[in-house]
Amino acid sequence: MTERLxxxxxxxxxxxxxxxxxxxxxxxxxxxxxxxxxxxxILGVMAAATYTLKGYFYRATALFRKDRPEADAPAGQTKD
Known part of the structure; x- marks a missing residue:
């Protein structure tokens, strides 16, 4: 097989x-x-890549934020 390749x-x-x-x-x-x-x-591709990476960065950092609302709290209200 290797000889054929x-x-x-x-x-x-x-x-x-x-x-x-x-x-x-x-x-x-x-x-x-x-x-x-x-x-x-080229500038358009660079701008699109930057915008996309920024979105991924914000999503990744949202996982580690302490001030995110609790899942059982109603929207707009946070625990004190």
Whole structure:
């Protein structure tokens, strides 16, 4: 079984190497708007990740807070 996997991975590596070597160069043009679009996308992903992690952080810290209301108390009232 291991010999078969080595044979398959070797064939895949050899095939991908030949594919990458044989690619012709492309003469693509990136206009100035592409850079700002990429920057906006990166900043958006960072903001979304920060907001998500902040939510998880508040949920995790809520488990360890001492001032959380008791389960049997009505909403808005706490034990004294």
């Amino acid at each position: 080595n044979n398959i991975s070797g064939t895949a590596l050899l095939g991908s190497t030949f594919y990458l070597i044989s690619i012709d160069p492309s003469f693509a043009y990136l206009d100035p708007g592409s850079g700002s679009m990429l920057l906006t996308a």
